[in-house]
Amino acid sequence: xxxxxxxxxxxxxxxxxxxxxxxxxxxxxxxxxxxxxxxxxxxxxxxxxxxxxxxxxxxxxxxxxxxxxxxxxxxxxxxxxxxxxxxxxxxxxxxxxxxxxxxxxxxxxxxxxxxxxxxxxxxxxxxxxxxxxxxxxxxxxxxxxxxxxxxxxxxxxxxxxxxxxxxxxxxxxxxxxxxxxxxxxxxxxxxxxxxxxxxxxxxxxxxxxxxxxxxxxxxxxxxxxxxxxxxxxxxxxxxxxxxxxxxxxxxxxxxxxxxxxxxxxxxxxxxxxxxxxxxxxxxxxxxxxxxxxxxxxxxxxxxxxxxxxxxxxxxxxxxxxxxxxxxxxxxxxxxxxxxxxxxxxxxxxxxxxxxxxxxxxxxxxxxxxxxxxxxxxxxxxxxxxxxxxxxxxxxxxxxxxxxxxxxxxxxxxxxxxxxxxxxxxxxxxxxxxxxxxxxxxxxxxxxxxxxxxxxxxxxxxxxxxxxxxxxxxxxxxxxxxxxxxxxxxxxxxxxxxxxxxxxxxxxxxxxxxxxxxxxxxxxxxxxxxxxxxxxxxxxxxxxxxxxxxxxxxxxxxxxxxxxxxxxxxxxxxxxxxxxxxxxxxxxx
Numbered sequence: 399x400x401x402x403x404x405x406x407x408x409x410x411x412x413x414x415x416x417x418x419x420x421x422x423x424x425x426x427x428x429x430x431x432x433x434x435x436x437x438x439x440x441x442x443x444x445x446x447x448x449x450x451x452x453x454x455x456x457x458x459x460x461x462x463x464x465x466x467x468x469x470x471x472x473x474x475x476x477x478x479x480x481x482x483x484x485x486x487x488x489x490x491x492x493x494x495x496x497x498x499x500x501x502x503x504x505x506x507x508x509x510x511x512x513x514x515x516x517x518x519x520x521x522x523x524x525x526x527x528x529x530x531x532x533x534x535x536x537x538x539x540x541x542x543x544x545x546x547x548x549x550x551x552x553x554x555x556x557x558x559x560x561x562x563x564x565x566x567x568x569x570x571x572x573x574x575x576x577x578x579x580x581x582x583x584x585x586x587x588x589x590x591x592x593x594x595x596x597x598x599x600x601x602x603x604x605x606x607x608x609x610x611x612x613x614x615x616x617x618x619x620x621x622x623x624x625x626x627x628x629x630x631x632x633x634x635x636x637x638x639x640x641x642x643x644x645x646x647x648x649x650x651x652x653x654x655x656x657x658x659x660x661x662x663x664x665x666x667x668x669x670x671x672x673x674x675x676x677x678x679x680x681x682x683x684x685x686x687x688x689x690x691x692x693x694x695x696x697x698x699x700x701x702x703x704x705x706x707x708x709x710x711x712x713x714x715x716x717x718x719x720x721x722x723x724x725x726x727x728x729x730x731x732x733x734x735x736x737x738x739x740x741x742x743x744x745x746x747x748x749x750x751x752x753x754x755x756x757x758x759x760x761x762x763x764x765x766x767x768x769x770x771x772x773x774x775x776x777x778x779x780x781x782x783x784x785x786x787x788x789x790x791x792x793x794x795x796x797x798x799x800x801x802x803x804x805x806x807x808x809x810x811x812x813x814x815x816x817x818x819x820x821x822x823x824x825x826x827x828x829x830x831x832x833x834x835x836x837x838x839x840x841x842x843x844x845x846x847x848x849x850x851x852x853x854x855x856x857x858x859x860x861x862x863x864x865x866x867x868x869x870x871x872x873x874x875x876x877x878x879x880x881x882x883x884x885x886x887x888x889x890x891x892x893x894x895x896x897x898x899x900x901x902x903x904x905x906x907x908x909x910x911x912x913x914x915x916x917x918x919x920x921x922x923x924x925x926x927x928x929x930x931x932x933x934x935x936x937x938x939x940x941x942x943x944x945x946x947x948x949x950x951x952x953x954x955x956x957x958x959x960x961x962x963x964x965x966x967x968x969x970x971x972x973x974x975x976x977x978x979x980x981x982x983x984x985x986x
Contacts, residue, residue, distance in 0.1 A: 411981055415653055426440075428967070443656045446546050451648075452522065457550060462554060463553060463555065471636065488507070493521050496514070548652050552564065557584060573662075579615065582600060597616060618630035702766060703932045729858070759924065785817045862905075
C-alpha cells in the first residue's frame with residue numbers, strides 16, 4: 399500500500415494520533431470482549447491514517463446509481479454500472495495525475511483505481527457495495543466502511559426515496575459523527591413538480607426521524623455523463639466538495655475526522671463505565687443496607703432481652719419477698735412448740751411462695767421467644783427480598799449495559815447462594831419448638847428449686863417446733879416451761895438463754911441466705927437461658943454477614959475499583975485527545 403508522504407507539524411500530529419488510537423485500543427481491551435468491534439474499527443482507522451487519504455465514501459442502495467454518480471464526478475465512466483448489484487467489492491479511486499482504467503486488486507480485496515478528478519491531492523473516493531442488495535455481504539462491507547469515512551455521500555434513488563435501510567445507515571453515520579450530504583439521483587425519471595415533492599419528502603423524513611438537516615442535491619448522473627450541455631446537477635456537488643477541501647488541507651481534515659470518531663468511542667465507553675460504577679455503587683449500598691439490618695436486628699435483640707429479663711426479675715422479686723416472709727412467719731418464736739404438718743407446710747410454700755410464678759415466667763419467656771423468632775422471620779424475609787432485588791438488578795445490568803458475563807455469573811451465583819442460605823434460615827425457625835424447649839428447662843429448674851427450698855425450710859421449721867414440743871403427759875405449765883427451755887437452751891440459765899437466742903437468729907439468717915442463694919441461682923439460670931438463645935441468634939446473624947454478605951461486598955468493591963481505574967484511563971485519553979485536537983486545529 400502506498401503511504402502518503404507527510405512532513406512538518408502534521409506528520410508529528412499524525413504520529414501522536416496513532417499513538418492515542420493504540421492506547422485507546424489497549425484501554426478498551428482491558429474493559430472486555432464487548433469492545434472488540436470498536437477496537438477493530440480503530441485498527442482500521444490507524445491503517446487509514448498511515449495511508450492518509452481523505453476518504454469520501456459513497457453509500458446507497460443498489461440501483462440508486464452510486465457508480466454512475468461517481469463516474470459523473472470523475473467526468474468519465476470508469477466504474478462498471480448495471481441494473482443488478484455490480485459492485486461486490488470496495489472500489490477506491492485515489493487521486494493521481496493519470497487515470498487508470500484497469501483496477502489493481504489489493505490483498506485486502508479492495509479494487510484500487512487512480513484518477514485526477516477525485517477532488518484534489520490526498521482525496522480518495524470509495525464506492526461501497528449496494529445496501530439492501532441480494533448479496534448479504536454487501537451491507538456488512540458497506541457498514542464496516544462507514545467509520546473509516548471522512549465525508550459520507552448518501553445516494554438515494556429519486557424513484558425509491560428514503561427506504562428503511564437508508565434511514566438506518568444515515569442513523570449510523572450520525573452516531574459516528576460523520577459529515578453527510580445527501581444526493582438524490584435519477585431525477586431525469588421525474589417531472590420538475592415531482593422532483594420538488596421528493597426533495598421536500600426526503601428533507602422532512604431526515605429531519606423527523608434523525609433530527610439532522612444535511613445538504614441535499616438533486617442530480618441525474620446519467621444526464622451528466624450523456625449530455626454535453628446539461629451537467630445534471632453534478633456541478634453543484636463538485637462545487638460543494640471543492641469548498642470542503644478548501645476549508646483545510648485534506649490531511650488535516652482527516653486527522654480531525656478520525657479524532658472525532660475516537661472521541662465518540664471513548665465517550666461511549668466512559669458513559670458505560672460511569673453507569674456500571676453507579677450500579678455497583680447502588681448494589682454496594684444495598685449490601686450495606688442488609689449489613690445494617692443485621693446490626694439493627696442484633697441491637698433489637700438486646701433491647702428485647704433486657705425487657706424480658708426485667709420482667710423475670712420482677713417475678714423473682716415477688717418470690718423472694720414471699721419466701722422471706724414465709725421463713726419469718728414459720729420460724730417465729732410464737733410458733734415454737736407447735737409441730738406443723740410437713741405436707742401442709744410444703745403445700746403452703748408451693749401455694750404462697752411459688753404460686754403462679756412459673757406460669758408468669760413462661761409467659762414472659764414465651765413472649766420473648768415469639769418476638770425473637772417473629773422478628774427474625776420478618777428479617778430473613780426482608781433479606782431474601784432485598785437479595786432477590788439485587789439479583790434482578792444484576793440481570794437488568796447485564797441486559798442494559800453489557801456487564802461482563804463472567805463477572806455477572808460469579809456475582810449472581812454468590813447472590814443465589816446467599817438467598818438459599820437465607821431461605822434455609824427462615825425455614826429453620828419453629829416458635830413452638832423453641833418455646834417448649836426453654837419452658838421445659840424452666841419448669842425443671844423451678845421444680846428443683848421448689849423442692850430443695852421447701853425441703854430445707856420446712857424441715858427446719860418442723861425440727862425447731864419439735865424441739866420444744868411437750869410430751870403427751872405434759873400440762874400447760876410444762877409447755878410454757880418448754881418454750882424458754884428451747885429459747886434459752888438451759889432452764890433458769892440467763893446466760894445460756896442468750897446463747898440459744900443467738901443460735902436461733904443465726905440459723906434463721908442462714909435459712910434466709912440459703913433461700914436467697916437458691917433463688918439467685920435459679921434467676922441466673924433463667925437469665926443464662928435467655929442469653930444463650932439471644933447469643934445463638936446473634937451468632938446466626940453475624941455468621942451470615944461474615945460468610946455470605948462480606949464476599950459479595952468484596953466482589954463489589956473489586957468491581958468498583960476496576961470501573962474507577964477504567965474511568966480514570968478514559969478520562970486521561972479524553973484529555974490527550976483535547977490537547978491533540980488543539981494542536982491539529984492550530985497547525986498550518
